[in-house]
Amino acid sequence: MLIKIPRGWEISENDTTSERLFADRRRLVKGLVAGPTMLAAGGLLAACGEEGPASKANAAEVSPKSLAGGFEDPTADLYPVTRNLRYRVERELTPENLATTYNNFYEFGSQKSIHEAAQKLPLRPWEIKIDGMVEKETTIDIDKLVRTLPLEERVYRFRCVEAWAMTVPWSGIPMAKLVEMAKPLGSAKYVQMQTFMDPDAAPAQRLGFGYPWPYTEGLTMAEATNELTLLVTGAYGKPALPQNGAPIRLITPWKYGFKQVKSIVRFTFTDKMPKTFWMDLGPREYGFWANINPEVPHPRWSQATERLLSDGPSMLWPNVPTQKWGGYGEYVASIYDGMDEKTLFY
Ligand SMILES: Nc1nc2c(c(=O)[nH]1)N[C@H]1C(S)=C(S)[C@@H](COP(=O)(O)O)O[C@H]1N2
Ligand SMILES: [Mo]
Numbered sequence: 001m002l003i004k005i006p007r008g009w010e011i012s013e014n015d016t017t018s019e020r021l022f023a024d025r026r027r028l029v030k031g032l033v034a035g036p037t038m039l040a041a042g043g044l045l046a047a048c049g050e051e052g053p054a055s056k057a058n059a060a061e062v063s064p065k066s067l068a069g070g071f072e073d074p075t076a077d078l079y080p081v082t083r084n085l086r087y088r089v090e091r092e093l094t095p096e097n098l099a100t101t102y103n104n105f106y107e108f109g110s111q112k113s114i115h116e117a118a119q120k121l122p123l124r125p126w127e128i129k130i131d132g133m134v135e136k137e138t139t140i141d142i143d144k145l146v147r148t149l150p151l152e153e154r155v156y157r158f159r160c161v162e163a164w165a166m167t168v169p170w171s172g173i174p175m176a177k178l179v180e181m182a183k184p185l186g187s188a189k190y191v192q193m194q195t196f197m198d199p200d201a202a203p204a205q206r207l208g209f210g211y212p213w214p215y216t217e218g219l220t221m222a223e224a225t226n227e228l229t230l231l232v233t234g235a236y237g238k239p240a241l242p243q244n245g246a247p248i249r250l251i252t253p254w255k256y257g258f259k260q261v262k263s264i265v266r267f268t269f270t271d272k273m274p275k276t277f278w279m280d281l282g283p284r285e286y287g288f289w290a291n292i293n294p295e296v297p298h299p300r301w302s303q304a305t306e307r308l309l310s311d312g313p314s315m316l317w318p319n320v321p322t323q324k325w326g327g328y329g330e331y332v333a334s335i336y337d338g339m340d341e342k343t344l345f346y
Contacts, residue, residue, distance in 0.1 A: 003275055042086070071124070072127050075121070076238070078234075080237030086154065087228075089327075093168070094167050095311075099168050104160065105197075106211065106215070110204070121200045124143075124248050128248070129267070135184065155319055159254060160258070165308055166308065166309040170230060171234030172251065173237065174231075189270070193250060195214045195215040195261055195265065196214065214277075217260075219250075220335075226331065228332065230251045233246075244276065245263050295324070305320060306320060
């Protein structure tokens with residue numbers, strides 16, 4: 001048998017590769033159904049191997065002004081932007097070289113070290129479509145958007161469902177401003193966000209691997225317009241790097257990392273709860289709400305604590321308690337008043 005089923009699969013622990021293992025398994029299952037081509041693809045990806053510790057190399061030295069291909073970010077002059085001190089975090093900032101070299105971006109591979117592969121993503125021209133239940137559907141150029149709407153810096157905690165965490169100074173636009181600009185109809189209840197589809201740049205899209213490309217996520221209107229919800233265009237005082245979801249990605253710090261959809265090309269307003277990439281892969285494990293709660297374990301591991309992204313092997317990273325709503329309950333808990341607690345976390 002060519003295919004190696006990862007041994008970690010049976011072990012229920014908060015290991016940092018769980019999303020990948022889950023996806024590998026699903027791919028294997030799909031592959032078995034789909035026949036020899038998918039089997040080959042599954043084998044190929046499984047051969048990518050286990051995670052190493054976050055590498056110190058490279059990304060921090062990859063200046064956003066000089067990405068591969070000589071890319072100069074036309075908005076670089078806007079950074080750094082003023083930090084909004086309303087949002088304070090008691091944790092130390094995660095070193096930039098870690099936050100830019102330990103990433104999840106499945107379009108470029110299922111291991112954490114995709115930062116080099118992600119440099120292939122062409123960041124311009126970048127058009128964003130706004131459609132669905134809006135007064136008028138439009139397309140807007142990213143540079144125009146970034147220069148029209150107000151940018152600010154916010155330091156937020158970030159918590160991946162795999163139980164690693166970081167603290168990042170993001171720069172971005174409050175999503176409420178984009179919603180205001182989009183003029184959604186009163187009947188719109190949700191907004192779906194979609195990542196680019198570019199099989200030339202993103203190997204996993206080219207090969208498929210059984211994933212439901214493109215990556216999509218969604219929020220209710222109340223979530224999208226909450227004051228915390230940020231459309232991130234920069235980090236660490238510079239334009240965002242491709243591996244972190246340039247030129248524009250979502251950050252809702254009270255939700256697990258997989259909600260934080262990267263490199264968005266489309267916002268679609270709708271009255272139906274959008275199906276998301278991860279809901280399609282594992283609805284019981286990665287559902288629509290994905291609100292952080294240490295008391296509700298993931299079906300395969302505890303969510304009580306989280307490891308702070310640090311140098312060295314992940315088992316040695318500081319392990320600290322996870323806070324309900326990621327510590328942002330004062331801003332967001334009321335959104336969910338009257339809803340069934342059991343449904344809110346996956
Ligand atoms: N398009 C896209 N967005 C994505 C992902 C992805 O694979 N593709 N991974 C998600 C997950 S699981 C996490 S934890 C965060 C990671 O963001 P970071 O690499 O900037 O830390 O991005 C999220 N957004
Ligand atoms: Mo994640």
